[in-house]
Every structure is written in C-alpha cells, then in structure tokens.
Amino acid sequence: MKKNRLGEFQELVLMTVIILQDEAYGNEILRNLEERLQERLSMGAIQAALKRMEEKGFLTSVWGEASQKRGGKRKRIYQATPEAMNALQEMKDIRSDLWQAMVLLNPNIG
Template identity: 50%
Template sequence: MKKYQLGEFEEIVLLTVGVLHGNAYGVAIKEEIEKRLERKVSVGALQSALRRMENKGFLESEVGETTAKRGGKPKRYFKMTSYGRAALEYNRDIRAELWNAIPDVALEAKFV
C-alpha cells in the first residue's frame, strides 16, 4: 500500500514530532532524535523531510511568536495529522507482522 509509504528517516521524524507534541520545532526535533538515537542529524536533511511530509499530508505546521532571542524570527511548530498517525500505525503493524512471521529457528541463528 503505497499511500502510507515512509522512509526510515521520515518515520523517525514523524515519531519524534509525536513525542514532542506541542513543542515540535526544528531544533527540538533535531536534538530529540540525536539524544534518543545517538545519531547526528543535519539541519538540511531534517528541514527537507519536514517539508516533504507536510506536502504529503503527514504533518501540519504553524508559525509561533517572534522572540528577541531568535532575532525576531519565529519558530515553525509541527504536529502530526490523522493521516500521519495512520501512516505510523500502518508501518508499526507491517513490521509486527513481519517479526511474527520469522520462524523461531531463524532467530536462533548464531553469529560467527
């Protein structure tokens, strides 16, 4: 089912937006991903993914208040849409089905 197709990074970003509910803006999303996954995230890759997922309808955004701390530049806050939630649920369910389909003998394989 292609309509819910998410790449790995998109899925991580979408999950992180959900985790940060109400406080999901660029820097906070980047820091949360880096902290939880111990993985560096480039600002460009994150901004590109956020725009792409907003265009696909998985996310919505709104501009917050301007602050002197940010030189008058407002933060853009993101929130997951119901379509985004459905995409995450679809991906979770597909992964669970695949995990459950792995024969026990395959999971008992020893690494050399």
C-alpha cells in the same frame, strides 16, 4: 502502502513530532533525535523531511512565538495529521508481521 509512504528517516522525524507536541519545531526535533540516535544530523535533513511530509499531508504547521535566541524569528510548530497516524500504524503492523514470521523460522531471535 500506496504512493504516499513514509521513508525510514521520515518515520523517525514524524514520531518525534508527535512526542514533542507543542514543542515540535525544527531545532527541538533535531536535538531530540540526535539524542535518541546518538549521532549528529544535519539541519537540512530534518527540514527536508518536514517539508516533504507536509507536502504529502502527514503534517500541518502553524507559526509559533519568536525568541531572542532565534534572532527574533518565529518558530514553526508541526503537528501530525490522522493520515500520519494511520501510516505509522500501518508501518508498525507490517513490521510486527515480519517479526512474527522471522521468529517462527528461528525462535532464538524472539
């Protein structure tokens, strides 16, 4: 939980990347997330999150294949690094700690 922390949106994108595995490229991530969140997102938001996380070392990427649908341009496939997995785990632990604390105060929430 030092300087390289995940933003809330970044966390969602990161988990989507992990789920999508070999299909984790820009448009696919966007489509997937939109479906889950039931709202329209902008391509810029997704791309900015991806690039930020790559800068921080949570993601790596390699060129994928091109397709005609993409006007002959190659995809960039993203993959989470072990640091990303640690960060996600950390976030999850903090959340569950907080939930427990909340439930203790008010059992109805649980």
